[in-house]
Every structure is written in C-alpha cells, then in structure tokens.
Amino acid sequence: MSRRLPHGGDLVDRDRPVTVLVDGDPVAAYAGDTLASALLAAGRRQVAAGTYTGRPRGVVGLGAEEPNAFVQVVSGPGEPMVRATELEVHDGLAVQRLAGRGRLPLGEDDTRYDHRWTHAEVLVVGGGAAGVDAALEAARDGGRVVLADDQVSLGGWSVGALGPDLDEQVARLETLPNVRVLPRTTVVGLYDHGQAVAVERRTDHRPDAPAHVARRRLWHVRAAEVVVATGAHERPLVFPDNDRPGVVLAGAAAQYVRRFGVLPGERAVVWTAHDGGLRAALDLAAAGVELVAVLDVRDEVAPGLAAELATHGVTVRTGAEVRGTDAGPDGALARVHVRHDGTIVTHDVDLLAVSGGLNPAVMLFSQAGGRTRWSDDVAGFVPDVPPPDAAHPVRVVGAAAGGLRDDELPPAAWFVGDVDSQEAERVFLDPQRDATLADLRRAHGAGLTSVEHVKRYTTIGTAADQGRGFGVLTVGVLAQVLARPVGEVGTTTYRPPYAPVSFALLAGRDRDALSDPVRVTAIHDRHVADGVPFEDVGQWRRPWYVPHQGEDLAASVRRECAAVRTGVGMMDASTLGKIVCRGADVGRFLDRVYTGLFSTLKVGSIRYGVMCGPDGMVVDDGTVARIGEDEWLVTTTTGNAAAVLDSLEEWAMTEWPELDVAFTSVTDQWAVVAVAGPRSRDVLAALAPDLDVSNEAFGFMQWRDAVVGTLPARVMRISFSGELAYEIDVPAWYGAALWDAVRRAGEPFGITAYGTETMHVLRAEKGFPIVGQDTDGTVTPGDLGMGWAISPRKVREGADFVGARSLQRADAVRPDRRQLVGLVPTDGSSAIVEGAQLVAAGADLTDLPVPMLGHVTSAYDSVTVGSPFALALLESGRTRHGEELDAVDSLVPVRVRVVDPVPYDPEGARRDG
Amino acid sequence: MMSLPCPHCGPRDETEFGYGGQAGVAYPARPGDLDDRAWAEYLFVRDNPRGWSTERWVHRAGCRQWFVLRRHTVTHEIESPA
Numbered sequence: 001m002s003r004r005l006p007h008g009g010d011l012v013d014r015d016r017p018v019t020v021l022v023d024g025d026p027v028a029a030y031a032g033d034t035l036a037s038a039l040l041a042a043g044r045r046q047v048a049a050g051t052y053t054g055r056p057r058g059v060v061g062l063g064a065e066e067p068n069a070f071v072q073v074v075s076g077p078g079e080p081m082v083r084a085t086e087l088e089v090h091d092g093l094a095v096q097r098l099a100g101r102g103r104l105p106l107g108e109d110d111t112r113y114d115h116r117w118t119h120a121e122v123l124v125v126g127g128g129a130a131g132v133d134a135a136l137e138a139a140r141d142g143g144r145v146v147l148a149d150d151q152v153s154l155g156g157w158s159v160g161a162l163g164p165d166l167d168e169q170v171a172r173l174e175t176l177p178n179v180r181v182l183p184r185t186t187v188v189g190l191y192d193h194g195q196a197v198a199v200e201r202r203t204d205h206r207p208d209a210p211a212h213v214a215r216r217r218l219w220h221v222r223a224a225e226v227v228v229a230t231g232a233h234e235r236p237l238v239f240p241d242n243d244r245p246g247v248v249l250a251g252a253a254a255q256y257v258r259r260f261g262v263l264p265g266e267r268a269v270v271w272t273a274h275d276g277g278l279r280a281a282l283d284l285a286a287a288g289v290e291l292v293a294v295l296d297v298r299d300e301v302a303p304g305l306a307a308e309l310a311t312h313g314v315t316v317r318t319g320a321e322v323r324g325t326d327a328g329p330d331g332a333l334a335r336v337h338v339r340h341d342g343t344i345v346t347h348d349v350d351l352l353a354v355s356g357g358l359n360p361a362v363m364l365f366s367q368a369g370g371r372t373r374w375s376d377d378v379a380g381f382v383p384d385v386p387p388p389d390a391a392h393p394v395r396v397v398g399a400a401a402g403g404l405r406d407d408e409l410p411p412a413a414w415f416v417g418d419v420d421s422q423e424a425e426r427v428f429l430d431p432q433r434d435a436t437l438a439d440l441r442r443a444h445g446a447g448l449t450s451v452e453h454v455k456r457y458t459t460i461g462t463a464a465d466q467g468r469g470f471g472v473l474t475v476g477v478l479a480q481v482l483a484r485p486v487g488e489v490g491t492t493t494y495r496p497p498y499a500p501v502s503f504a505l506l507a508g509r510d511r512d513a514l515s516d517p518v519r520v521t522a523i524h525d526r527h528v529a530d531g532v533p534f535e536d537v538g539q540w541r542r543p544w545y546v547p548h549q550g551e552d553l554a555a556s557v558r559r560e561c562a563a564v565r566t567g568v569g570m571m572d573a574s575t576l577g578k579i580v581c582r583g584a585d586v587g588r589f590l591d592r593v594y595t596g597l598f599s600t601l602k603v604g605s606i607r608y609g610v611m612c613g614p615d616g617m618v619v620d621d622g623t624v625a626r627i628g629e630d631e632w633l634v635t636t637t638t639g640n641a642a643a644v645l646d647s648l649e650e651w652a653m654t655e656w657p658e659l660d661v662a663f664t665s666v667t668d669q670w671a672v673v674a675v676a677g678p679r680s681r682d683v684l685a686a687l688a689p690d691l692d693v694s695n696e697a698f699g700f701m702q703w704r705d706a707v708v709g710t711l712p713a714r715v716m717r718i719s720f721s722g723e724l725a726y727e728i729d730v731p732a733w734y735g736a737a738l739w740d741a742v743r744r745a746g747e748p749f750g751i752t753a754y755g756t757e758t759m760h761v762l763r764a765e766k767g768f769p770i771v772g773q774d775t776d777g778t779v780t781p782g783d784l785g786m787g788w789a790i791s792p793r794k795v796r797e798g799a800d801f802v803g804a805r806s807l808q809r810a811d812a813v814r815p816d817r818r819q820l821v822g823l824v825p826t827d828g829s830s831a832i833v834e835g836a837q838l839v840a841a842g843a844d845l846t847d848l849p850v851p852m853l854g855h856v857t858s859a860y861d862s863v864t865v866g867s868p869f870a871l872a873l874l875e876s877g878r879t880r881h882g883e884e885l886d887a888v889d890s891l892v893p894v895r896v897r898v899v900d901p902v903p904y905d906p907e908g909a910r911r912d913g
Numbered sequence: 914m915m916s917l918p919c920p921h922c923g924p925r926d927e928t929e930f931g932y933g934g935q936a937g938v939a940y941p942a943r944p945g946d947l948d949d950r951a952w953a954e955y956l957f958v959r960d961n962p963r964g965w966s967t968e969r970w971v972h973r974a975g976c977r978q979w980f981v982l983r984r985h986t987v988t989h990e991i992e993s994p995a
C-alpha cells in the first residue's frame with residue numbers, strides 16, 4: 001500500500017526511482033528520500049523493536065531526534081546503527097532493521113577516511129534560515145566563513161515556509177568566494193578557543209564515487225567566532241502506550257507530507273501543546289489526512305488557527321489529553337483513547353501526531369561552557385550565560401536561541417498526566433533504552449533527586465539520540481515527581497560528540513603502517529636480508545636475535561653470547577640516542593646535569609654518566625665523548641633520546657641561560673656498529689690498518705678518528721658487555737657499507753652477528769642496569785650500586801648537580817631502600833620470571849598480605865653464570881648477599897639465592913682484551 | 914583543544930606544546946643550604962589555582978622555545994604576560 005502522494009515533496013526527484021533492500025525485500029523510493037520517508041511511503045510502519053521489551057516501534061521524527069528507527073547498513077562498507085531519518089537512499093542500499101543494538105561489521109573496511117584543518121573568522125553551524133542569514137552577514141566584510149549544515153541542501157526545514165527569499169539567499173551564499181559551505185556535515189563538538197570538530201559524509205549517498213574520494217572527512221575548524229544556528233528539536237507528549245508505530249511527532253509528520261510527498265497516516269488524532277502543532281494539523285488536513293480530533297493541552301488557542309482548522313471541519317478541543325492507545329494485529333497503532341471534559345472517547349486511527357513543544361538545540365552552546373535556563377515563554381531550556389571565554393564568542397541565533405514566531409501563543413509546559421503505577425510501566429521516556437515513567441518513579445523512590453543521578457539510574461537519555469527528543473520532557477516529568485520548578489531541576493550535561501563518530505574516521509589515514517612511525521637504521525636492509533626477527537624498542541625496529549637455520553631464541557642467544565665472550569660479535573647499535581652539545585660552557589653544563597664530573601674530560605676521551613631528575617632518581621645514563629674544545633657528544637638510551645634532549649634544553653633555557661650551550665640531535669645522522677669480544681681488536685686492526693689499536697695508544701674510554709675500510713669513521717672504545725669492544729660510527733649513509741666491511745674483516749675471526757637479547761644477557765652478567773627496565777623512577781644511583789658515578793670531587797667541593805640535594809634527603813639514604821642485587825635459583829636450573837615478587841623463603845602465600853621485599857627486573861638464562869640469572873631490586877639488598885628468598889610469579893615460588901649483581905669478571909679485567 | 918600563542922611562531926594547536934607547570938619557581942641558587950622541608954617545597958609543592966595561573970610552556974613540535982603565559986584554569990582564557 002503506497003502512501004506516496006500523487007504530487008508534492010520538493011526533496012524527492014520523481015524522475016529518479018530508487019530501490020533499496022530492507023531485510024532483503026525491495027522497497028521503492030525516489031532519489032532524495034531518506035530511508036524513513038521511503039519506509040513510510042511503503043506503508044511499513046514497524047521499523048524497529050524495543051531493545052529489551054521487543055515492542056514494535058516506528059518512525060517518530062525527522063532527523064537527529066529520532067529515537068527508534070535505527071538500521072544496520074549491510075551494503076558498501078556497512079555501518080551499525082544508522083538513523084533511518086538521516087540515511088539517504090540510493091540504488092544498492094541494503095539495510096537490516098534493528099532491535100536496539102547494531103553490530104560492528106567485522107570485514108576489512110578499505111574505504112578512505114580523511115582529516116582536514118581550516119581556519120575561519122566565523123563558523124556558522126546550521127544552514128536553516130537563521131544560519132544562512134548569519135553566514136551572509138558574517139561574509140559581508142570579506143572574512144573567511146565556514147557554514148556547516150547536516151542536511152543535504154541548505155535551507156533547513158523552513159524552506160517552502162519562507163519561499164523564494166531563502167532560495168535566493170542560499171544561491172547568493174554559494175557564490176561568495178570567502179564562504180565555504182559544507183553540506184552533509186554535522187558539527188559534533190565545540191571545544192576550547194573556537195575549535196569545532198565536524199563530520200562530513202562525502203560518499204555514502206553516491207556508491208559510484210571513485211575509491212580515492214574519502215568516505216568521510218573529519219573537519220577541524222578553528223574559528224574566531226562561532227554562530228550556533230542549530231534550530232530546535234520537536235519533543236513529544238507522553239501517555240500510556242506512547243511507543244506504538246504510528247505515534248509520530250506532529251511537525252515531522254507535516255514535513256513528511258510537505259518535503260517528501262508522503263502521508264504518514266490516513267486517519268489521525270493530533271495532540272499538541274503549541275501553535276506549531278496546530279499548523280502541522282493544518283498541513284496534514286490539506287494533504288488529505290482525515291483529522292478525527294485535534295487536541296491542545298492549553299486552555300486557549302489562537303483564534304486564527306482555530307478558524308483555519310474549522311474550515312477543514314475540525315474543532316480544537318482545549319484541555320484535552322490522550323489517555324492511551326491500542327495496537328492492531330500488526331502491532332501498530334489502531335485506536336487512541338482521549339479524555340476530554342471528564343469522559344473518555346476512543347477513535348479508530350492509524351496516526352497519532354503529537355507535539356509537546358520545541359527544544360532549542362543548545363548542545364553545542366553547552367559543550368562550549370554556556371549555561372541555559374528554563375523559559376516559560378518557550379517552554380524549553382534556552383541559552384542564558386554565554387561561554388566564559390569572551391575571546392572566543394559563541395553566539396546562538398534562531399530557534400536554537402528559543403526564537404518564537406511573532407504570531408505564536410506561548411506553548412504550554414505540559415509533561416504527563418495522572419498515570420497509575422501499572423500504566424507507568426508503558427509510558428516510555430526513552431524508547432531506545434525501553435526506560436519508562438515507572439523507572440523514573442523507582443529512581444525517585446530510591447532517593448534520587450538530581451537529574452544527573454536519575455539519568456544514570458534509569459539510563460534515560462543515554463541512548464544514541466542522547467535525549468534530544470525526550471530529554472527535556474523527562475526533566476519536566478521529574479520536576480512533576482519532585483514537585484519542583486523545571487528550571488530548578490535543570491538539564492543533564494551535554495558533552496561531545498553530538499552525534500556518533502566512527503573510530504575509522506577518528507583514525508583517518510593513521511592506520512596500519514601509518515598508525516605510528518617505524519624507525520629503522522641505515523643497516524636495516526641487511527637485517528631483513530638475513531631474515532632476523534625484530535624487536536620493537538620505542539619506535540625503533542631492532543634485530544632481536546640472529547638465528548642460524550633451525551635455531552630458536554634460546555639456542556641463538558647461547559651461541560651469540562659465547563661468540564662475544566670467547567671470539568667476536570657485531571651488532572647494529574645505531575639506535576642509541578646521540579646529542580651534540582656545542583659551546584664554551586658545555587663542560588660546566590654537563591657537570592650540573594650529570595652526577596659525574598665532565599669539565600675535566602680531555603678531547604679524545606669518553607666518560608660514563610648518570611643523569612638524575614631533581615628528585616634524585618635516575619632518569620638516564622650514557623656516555624659523553626669530548627670531540628673538541630667546544631664540542632661534545634652525549635649518548636642516551638634508545639628510548640629516551642627525545643626526553644633527554646627536552647630536558648637538556650629546558651635546563652639550559654629556563655635555569656641557566658647565561659651558559660653558552662646548544663644542542664642538536666644527531667641520532668639519525670650516524671650509523672653505529674658495535675664490535676665486541678676478545679678478538680675485536682684484531683677485527684679493527686684489519687679494518688683500519690692506519691690506526692694504532694694497541695691498548696697503550698687507544699685505551700678504554702677513548703675515541704679516535706680513523707678510516708675504517710674506506711669509510712671516514714669515529715671509533716669509540718666503550719663496552720656494554722664487559723669485553724674488549726669498540727663502537728664504530730660512520731655517517732648514516734655509509735651504514736650498510738660499514739656493516740658489510742665489518743662482516744668481511746671479521747670473517748677470519750668467526751665474527752657473529754648478535755641482537756638485543758644477547759646484548760641484554762651480556763650486560764646483565766656485568767650488572768649493568770638498563771634505565772627503564774631495572775629502574776622505575778624510584779631508584780637512586782646508590783640503589784644501583786653506582787655511588788661511584790657521583791663525582792667525589794663535586795661532593796667534596798659542595799658543587800651542585802641536578803638531584804644532588806635530593807640524594808641527601810633522609811629517605812634517599814635509608815639503609816633499607818631497594819637495592820640492585822643478583823639472583824640465581826638454588827636448584828641451578830629453575831627459570832626466574834621478570835616481574836616476579838620477592839618474598840621470604842617459604843612464605844605462606846595464602847596468608848595475605850604477603851610482605852613483598854622486592855621484585856625481579858631482568859632475568860635470563862646465562863651460559864656464563866651456568867644457570868638462570870636475574871637482576872632484582874631488593875630491600876636492604878646489599879646486606880643480604882647469600883640469603884635465600886622466593887621469587888613468586890602467578891603464585892608459583894622459585895627458591896633463589898641473592899648474589900652480587902656482577903657475577904662475571906667483577907674486576908673488569910677483560911675489557912682490555 | 915586549546916590554541917596557544919607561541920611568542921615566536923604565533924597561535925598553534927595545543928598538541929604542539931609541552932606543559933611545564935607553574936612559572937616563577939626558580940631552581941634554588943644553593944640547594945645544599947636548604948633544609949629538607951624547604952627543598953621538598955621547591956621539589957613537590959605547586960599552586961593549584963581555580964582561576965588565573967601563570968605557567969610555563971614549551972613549543973616542543975615547533976621552535977622548541979620555552980615561554981610563560983597566563984591561563985584561566987576554569988575558562989581556558991589565555992593572556993600573554995605583560
């Protein structure tokens with residue numbers, strides 16, 4: 001049964017028929033229809049079902065206030081929970097009706113989503129008459145204007161009512177070069193300092209769009225002024241069984257007639273509280289709807305409107321009220337019970353058009369910090385106190401500001417009549433949540449009086465429509481229950497987003513490989529060719545281990561470790577943070593930011609340094625090489641390079657601007673290959689025949705310029721393994737050539753490539769902590785057994801450095817602080833787990849709380865130690881060597897013995913080869 | 914998101930900046946002369962105003978310069994200090 005009128009409906013194009021699939025059934029429509037108008041035209045009254053009750057539900061509204069008609073789009077990339085009132089039809093559109101919740105499509109969404117940024121003098125939100133007017137006004141002096149409108153074309157819902165004037169204004173606006181009009185664009189958030197975020201729907205309505213066109217755009221608009229012209233949302237009136245298909249907002253029903261040429265029903269009762277509802281009744285009557293009764297809750301109505309309705313043979317019954325409805329066999333509306341002058345009359349109808357007034361759409365105004373007040377004149381909440389940031393004004397105009405037409409009588413603030421407790425279970429205040437007046441009364445019975453609490457207790461207003469239609473009505477009902485003025489009860493808080501935003505759109509292009517930068521070294525291609533597994537260290541991708549055919553991690557690491565301890569290994573160490581410090585005062589500066597003494601460092605020498613925060617806790621460590629009188633090279637841990645640079649610049653700029661220092665990050669400018677092991681000197685000698693590599697000429701913690709292979713290089717004699725070792729630095733573009741040269745020169749010595757895992761084992765065997773793994777921001781140099789890294793001369797002379805004062809605080813010198821220790825399993829074989837808690841040996845793990853004495857920070861299987869070996873932070877650790885404890889992970893204890901954290905070569909004899 | 918006035922680059926989105934807390938808390942000239950309480954005061958204790966706050970920011974993803982501005986912690990109004 002078609003409900004399409006033979007003519008009329010300026011939004012639909014009758015020359016372009018369209019077929020959409022609803023639950024697999026074809027539904028005829030025209031281009032320009034929304035799915036809601038198409039369903040109404042097809043006479044399909046039930047379009048959804050209650051989430052919990054399963055009760056049949058139909059289209060209620062016209063746009064964003066629709067609480068019922070949600071569908072799952074299953075064509076194209078698909079989308080859960082789209083309002084039928086906002087879904088443009090096109091050939092190929094396929095949807096499924098929903099009972100409450102949609103389902104996230106699980107397929108890959110390969111459509112494109114974009115972000116764009118723009119600036120404007122004025123952003124106008126809403127393209128109705130008020131918005132178009134505001135945009136024209138704003139554009140007059142040539143400033144940039146953005147007009148965002150969530151409809152297909154400008155003009156809002158007053159088109160037709162205002163006629164050619166508005167058409168002409170819209171046409172003028174679209175020719176202005178300084179105005180950017182964004183149709184199909186919903187502003188979802190208004191934030192600080194004139195920032196607005198908007199969703200533009202670009203291709204959902206045109207399935208033939210090329211793939212490179214973004215499906216949606218997220219606009220980030222920064223505007224000096226925002227004009228909110230978002231209009232108003234119609235609110236219903238409520239009564240028992242108010243949720244049946246066929247109960248429609250009166251204004252929406254009239255718009256379906258006028259804009260889409262669709263009759264939402266044939267025999268109707270209209271019930272309203274304002275003149276707009278009566279005008280809607282006139283529109284319905286003019287279109288041929290048989291008006292059985294027109295009711296107004298007010299005691300009087302405008303004589304002009306009453307007279308016009310009389311010409312259709314309708315008398316407006318004032319003070320009348322709908323008391324309930326019955327459904328027909330199809331579950332949709334069949335009868336309406338009306339109480340007037342104390343008697344109940346029942347009408348057989350298929351449409352009940354209701355309108356309780358208009359809610360000015362103040363959401364964006366509220367989001368920006370504006371406050372609203374209740375207005376009896378408008379019977380709604382209207383903007384009151386503007387957002388407090390006067391430098392970024394937010395102005396509300398038109399219906400959103402509560403503007404009434406000159407010829408209107410004030411609407412009535414009427415919410416709900418006398419309803420007994422049984423009926424209250426069927427007065428739906430949030431149909432999408434299936435929440436009722438009974439729920440609200442229960443909330444009140446539980447002692448809740450705040451609108452915010454009632455919302456959370458009942459879930460009213462928390463569904464996808466965010467209470468746009470029913471929210472203010474609910475406030476009114478609550479005010480009745482509390483017997484307090486509506487304005488005192490107030491609204492709930494409006495927060496962004498105004499409409500749902502998909503995660504895919506928020507992500508935009510930042511997906512997959514672009515979700516986070518991946519940093520690779522200049523040698524990366526060699527590692528890929530070798531097929532090594534990678535480990536992510538911050539954004540860096542580093543070789544984890546370098547297995548031979550068939551080796552697993554453990555076997556590979558055992559072999560790699562043995563090679564470095566007995567022969568020679570090579571590793572890509574390019575990721576270490578590198579910062580060049582230049583200036584006459586770098587030495588003095590480094591004395592202040594490191595615990596050690598650096599100003600005495602000679603050109604050609606290197607010193608290890610520990611950096612603390614002002615609180616005395618270790619924040620980083622690394623080496624400092626003096627390259628020249630005024631040039632120094634600081635290295636940092638891989639993950640901390642940016643933070644260390646930030647910190648150095650902060651101290652230099654904000655506390656000691658008198659010092660002549662400047663910093664440059666050169667991490668990516670150098671490629672570094674570490675060559676480590678007793679045979680490393682032989683490899684270097686072969687690579688750099690002109691370099692005197694003897695221990696006397698090139699000692700530990702020194703650096704030399706050299707030609708390595710054919711490459712200009714800086715060679716540093718430093719060691720992170722305890723073995724004789726060198727790091728060879730070359731400009732990054734020579735990285736792969738250096739890697740090849742080292743490998744070739746090392747071949748006769750059986751050089752073995754190793755990865756980060758072996759590096760960690762080797763350093764742990766030497767008790768070298770890794771900042772961020774063995775420390776956690778609560779660990780002092782002393783806790784790590786690195787008191788030696790604090791310059792005795794600085795202490796003696798009372799020279800300050802960052803953290804020095806904190807290291808003297810009573811808490812920092814407590815003898816029972818957690819200190820770095822080594823652990824081995826007493827059985828010589830049980831694995832110790834990183835993160836395991838240390839408790840007394842044999843502690844009863846069921847006697848809670850079990851006192852925790854420390855925790856394991858690093859754990860490895862160590863061939864060198866001959867058993868698993870761990871580093872741990874342990875209360876009074878240094879005095880407990882030899883003690884036994886339990887290391888507990890997931891309630892499984894492993895008996896361990898506390899040992900010195902440096903189990904390998906504690907005298908440091910091996911570093912000279 | 915706030916828009917902050919970098920004195921060198923002009924107004925930029927907040928995500929380009931780092932926050933440095935209350936301004937005007939100078940590193941003590943001689944920390945060693947302070948008792949534990951005075952040192953802890955410097956280290957940990959800051960104003961937490963409801964209203965105007967004078968604070969340090971750094972244009973980290975821009976010119977990397979530190980600067981001071983006044984921000985209203987309720988309204989996010991911004992003033993560059995005179």
